[in-house]
Amino acid sequence: xxxxxxxLLRLVAASFASGLPAAVSVYDPAAGAVLALAxxxxxxxxxxxINRVSVVAAAESGLNGRQIAERLQxxxxxxxxxxxxxxxxxxxxxxxxxxxxGRCLAAGVQPDAIIDEELQLVGAIEALxxxxxxxxxxxxQERLTSPDDPDxxxxxxxxTPETVRYWSVRDFASVDPDLAPDVVESLIGPMVARxxxxxxxxxxxxxxxxxxxxxxxxxMERVIGQAPQ
Numbered sequence: 492x493x494x495x496x497x498x499l500l501r502l503v504a505a506s507f508a509s510g511l512p513a514a515v516s517v518y519d520p521a522a523g524a525v526l527a528l529a530x531x532x533x534x535x536x537x538x539x540x541i542n543r544v545s546v547v548a549a550a551e552s553g554l555n556g557r558q559i560a561e562r563l564q565x566x567x568x569x570x571x572x573x574x575x576x577x578x579x580x581x582x583x584x585x586x587x588x589x590x591x592x593g594r595c596l597a598a599g600v601q602p603d604a605i606i607d608e609e610l611q612l613v614g615a616i617e618a619l620x621x622x623x624x625x626x627x628x629x630x631x632q633e634r635l636t637s638p639d640d641p642d643x644x645x646x647x648x649x650x651t652p653e654t655v656r657y658w659s660v661r662d663f664a665s666v667d668p669d670l671a672p673d674v675v676e677s678l679i680g681p682m683v684a685r686x687x688x689x690x691x692x693x694x695x696x697x698x699x700x701x702x703x704x705x706x707x708x709x710x711m712e713r714v715i716g717q718a719p720q
């Protein structure tokens with residue numbers, strides 16, 4: 492590992508062990524006391540997350556942890572991927588997110604890796620939670636398509652089948668009853684911000700209608716371990 496890589500990893504390790512409760516207590520003694528009590532649980536969660544991501548990355552790539560780290564440190568982007576993935580793993584309790592993070596690391600060591608895309612995916616995984624992923628999974632599913640337009644969606648759950656290229660917030664409840672229109676609308680913002688879905692303005696005027704992006708489909712590959720069916 493080159494000297495720059497060693498220094499960066501040293502700084503990351505130091506930040507993990509820097510005593511967050513003590514640092515916060517300088518500004519807010521009450522918050523520092525609460526964090527001090529929570530630190531053991533936070534440490535267990537962080538260690539579990541990092542270990543789980545490492546196991547998944549090794550299984551997916553066929554490399555051990557040291558080999559993964561050595562390959563990623565060969566470039567500044569690779570080091571960023573390593574650091575940001577482990578940082579996200581420290582708080583990603585959801586198993587789906589931990590597996591997805593591990594697959595991002597595994598993808599990052601492949602000869603044809605696009606590190607910038609993996610960094611985007613890590614950021615999306617960190618930002619999105621269970622309900623966001625439920626919405627995205629539905630949007631990434633294959634549905635009946637029109638013979639005239641393979642990219643279209645045939646909404647057969649409506650009284651009159653209608654062919655569209657977008658998902659309206661009204662369409663999710665028929666697939667998942669928990670995803671009522673108001674719930675979906677409340678989830679859309681972070682998904683658009685992370686680039687995993689986009690408003691279908693050309694067809695619908697952008698009024699509550701969205702399509703999954705290429706990045707969103709790649710995210711689903713990381714979450715479920717294969718391309719969406």
